[in-house]
Structures are given as C-alpha cells and as structure tokens.
Amino acid sequence: MDRIAWDGYLFSQPDSAFYFAQLQYDYAEKKGIQKHMAEALNVQAISFTLRGELIQAINLFKQSLKIQQEIGNKQAVASVSNNLGNVYRRQGNYAKAIDYQLKALKIREEIGKKKDISSSLNNIGGIYGDQGELTKSLDFFQRALKICEEIGYKKGTGSALNNMGEIYMKQQNYVKALELHMRSLKLKEESNDKRGIGFSLNNIGTIYEKLGEYEKALNFSTQSLRIREEIGDKLGIANCLNIIGRVHKQQGNLIQALDFQSKALSL
Secondary structure, eight states: OHHIIIIIITTTOHHHHHHHHHHHHHHHHHHTOHHHHHHHHHHHHHHHHHTTOHHHHHHHHHHHHHHHHHHTOHHHHHHHHHHHHHHHHHHTOHHHHHHHHHHHHHHHHHHTOHHHHHHHHHHHHHHHHHTTOHHHHHHHHHHHHHHHHHHTOHHHHHHHHHHHHHHHHHTTOHHHHHHHHHHHHHHHHHTTOHHHHHHHHHHHHHHHHHTTOHHHHHHHHHHHHHHHHHHTOHHHHHHHHHHHHHHHHHTTOHHHHHHHHHHHHHO
C-alpha cells in the first residue's frame, strides 16, 4: 500500500494516493504497526499539500510527527519536520517554517545523509528569500547546489538552480535568472519531476513577462498550467492563471485578463 500510494499516485494523482494511504493506515492500525501508521499519515498530508489544502495537511503532519517521535525514528522525524516547514512557508508563517526546517537540518546533519541535507538547505534558503534576505538565501542555495553536484543528485541540483534563479529575479537580473531556470528545467525533465517542471515553466513564463516577451510568457505559463492541472496542484494552478491574466492585461486583452484573474482569485 505504501509503494502504491507513494510511487504510483502521490505526485500524479494525489487524491488516489490519499485513498491507498488510508488502506495502509487502517491495516497498520489493526496490526499495531505504528511506523506504517505514521507513514500513511505523512502521505495523506503530502496529498493535501499538493492539492493546496494546507490546514488539513498540517493536522496530519503533526499526527505523523508525534508517532515518529514516540518510536524514535530520527530520519522520519526530520522528514516530517521538513514537510511541516514547507507547509508553513506556503502559509506565510515564516517563524514556524524556519523553526521546523532548522530542526530537520540538525537531525539530517547528525545522520549524515547528504541528499536530505541539501533538501533542508534549499528549503531554508527559500524561506529567507521570501522574507527578502536575499544574500543569506543565496548562500543556502549555493551550499545545497554544491552538495547536489558532488553526489550527482539531479533533482536536487535542479531545485537549487531554480531557487537561485528566483533570487536573481528578485534582484531584477533577468538574464541570469533565465539561464538558471532553463538549466533547472532541463534537469527536471531528465528526472521526470512533473511538479518541478511546472515550477520551472511558470518561473520562465514570469521572466519573459518581465522582459515584455508576452507570447513566450503565455507559452511557458500555459505549459505549466497544464501540468499543474494534471497533478491537481490548486495553488500552482492559481499562480499560473494569475500570470496568464497579467500578460493578457499587458497585451490589452482585458476581457480575457479578467476571466483568468477571476479564476485565480476563486482558487
């Protein structure tokens, strides 16, 4: 059940993953296997996160974390803490986000698993970037990139490049940002990371919007929208609709702009 939920459906059909994780939880509860109960709750929480249902996600992550702490599963405690940090970041609760991410990083450094350390560094860098601490943010991303390149972790390398590109976008260095996002997109396509591909396409669309290349902006944002609809990412869909609406406004297509922005607002 765990393999079916995680590998089969979670990042393509998160509602189906939730269903199979519930089967896993019910069976684990019947047999008294706390580890699998916690893992099922974690999958269900990720399913809610991918669909933009953040309050439900936090509730389930906390239930999972409590069980993992009780049974002393340090690696899982770090993983769930990382997930909680990500959700709080999406809510804009940066104090809680950084707290959970630093807890996760500390445990991961104790364990010494470099892939997980790079993930935590990427996430912490993102939180600092959201708060406008761009130099500190870039430092964490560069540390993450160095580790990912050392161990040949393509997905992590793509994420670090994407995150660095976002910092350069905030600094209005669009040429450098576009270069990094294009490199990131290539790596994400090679690893078939659909969620990551959606992020990269959306970011590239935003850069072209800033550069005034509106047809390219629409093309990349529309590609991102299709992927995010496919994986059921409500927040991602809303972001794409918002960008597409902005581009139509810039082009003078006010009726289409209003339509896209209204859809984004409802989501």
